[in-house]
Amino acid sequence: MQNKIVVIHFNISDRLRAHLNYGLESIPFEIYTGKETLHQRKVLIVCELNHLGYDMQLLQWLSEYIKKGNTFEGCTGAVIVKSDSELYTKSFAQDVILHCNANGMAFIGHSVVEIVSDYQNFITWKKIESLELEDICNKQCRHLIERLRDEIHLSCEHMLALHASSYKTSNTLGLWHLVKERLIESGLNPEEIHIENGTVVDCKGCKFQTCMYFGEHHSCFYGGVMVEEVLPAIEKSDVIFWVCPNYNDTVSANLLAVINRLTVLYRQMSFHNKHFYAVIVSGNSGSDSVAKQLIGALNINKGFFLPPQFTIMAIANEPLKVLELKDIRKRAEDMAKKISSFCHNN
Ligand SMILES: Cc1cc2nc3c(=O)[nH]c(=O)nc-3n(C[C@H](O)[C@H](O)[C@H](O)COP(=O)(O)O)c2cc1C
Structure with missing residues (x-):
């Protein structure tokens, strides 16, 4: 370059x-x-x-x-x-x-x-x-x-996917699994965490000093699954996949709570060498609103690196209908290929 x-x-x-x-x-x-x-x-x-x-x-x-x-x-x-x-x-x-x-x-x-x-x-x-x-x-x-x-060093050793969706019905999770299968075929192996509904309480907005104190002790005011499982997994990850159904043109509340609760880790470490992707499905329209929200929250605010073509977006309005969309397998495969080539070139 x-x-x-x-x-x-x-x-x-x-x-x-x-x-x-x-x-x-x-x-x-x-x-x-x-x-x-x-x-x-x-x-x-x-x-x-x-x-x-x-x-x-x-x-x-x-x-x-x-x-x-x-x-x-x-x-x-x-x-x-x-x-x-x-x-x-x-x-x-x-x-x-x-x-x-x-x-x-x-x-x-x-x-x-x-x-x-x-x-x-x-x-x-x-x-x-x-x-x-x-x-x-x-x-x-x-x-x-x-x-x-300055040059940035990115790794793809540890990959993590975060979702809050139903395995039986979710289009977004179905689309993510298409991408994931192709990633596995190319030798990559993303871990997956299911954020169960209501298990991550939203950020309380503690004072800066309180947040720092909890952060230094690898904790957070509310504790729970976020502190025990999610934050350590994010800390270890080089790449994070956000599996985001469009809920009222935003990221759903469970995943947004995860993003808000990231603050405690953000105060302890830089995310500049971590990058993220998103899988977004809307029932009707508005996936770009969700994509822009993720760009704002994770790249502009929290400082994660944004790789090229960071998102795959689709429209599906019946359970698992996304899997029947024309070219969806090809699009999922293309995304996985781009991720794997980006990983090999960095
Ligand atoms: C609470 C809620 C809000 C939603 N809001 C929207 C919306 O604003 N626009 C839209 O196109 N689809 C909306 N949907 C439909 C989902 O985006 C749609 O079901 C899509 O397939 C992704 O969700 P899924 O992964 O659970 O299947 C909404 C669904 C729910 C449950």
Whole structure:
């Protein structure tokens, strides 16, 4: 992979440009011309949002790039996104990441620096950094770009699948098992944990110090199966599969409780070298909403690495009907092949 970072931006403000320049100081980079195909590159996507929360020129370019059949094969990305209001940075970043990822781009963990009006999102950082908010923003941009430049070592030795579904009826679990069978054929061996309904109580939101205290003792306020089984399995894992039926366009409550309760482990270790995939099935529509929620929670917030084409999505509205969908076995096989080739190349 070429070591110069490619920076993609269109019409950005002087303020955003100043943060970007600070971040890029002493980093080899080139500005993207908007024309060439990006393969095997480190890519920084810089977005300036309008009052509705969109960077129209960036979307226009991305739409044409993908429509022409171009991919981002072998690319790894990160995003800086600025809004003049306090809204939209996360949702725009999730959208861009989903589209780029579906076309082959991986993203580093903690892949996004958001800049909202008056730098309000950096106020929490002031508790640990005695700097002006603008300077904290500069530091975050630089740190993001340095992490994008650096090599990441990923392993696939320990794989774990988490689900909360019924073996007899669930489409999502059925689809996961198609992928899993192919993974086993290629020599990979994912462990599986069933989160029984109601066994993982949602995060209580303890004070930072309390959460740290429990974390240091490999525990959590509520204890239970999460502490005894799930957190140790996640800690050991290099790759995690999230098996997510679409419930009201979100991850179901049982799995969301697992994500919320990850906080205690997150305070003890970095997830940058762990990556995750998702199997998502909707009865009607909305799998992309679930995918974006996972990108937000696990990649942007918790810092897991996002491998290329991280999700397989389908529609099925009768028990196990997913198994009858045209091409579903081929799609499951393709996903398993991509996972196994990504594992062998890293
Ligand atoms: C509580 C609940 C909420 C659901 N919400 C949606 C929804 O918002 N959109 C949708 O397309 N399907 C929705 N579904 C249908 C599931 O996504 C569908 O059954 C799909 O096959 C995945 O679920 P399964 O793995 O349990 O089969 C919902 C199902 C349940 C039980």
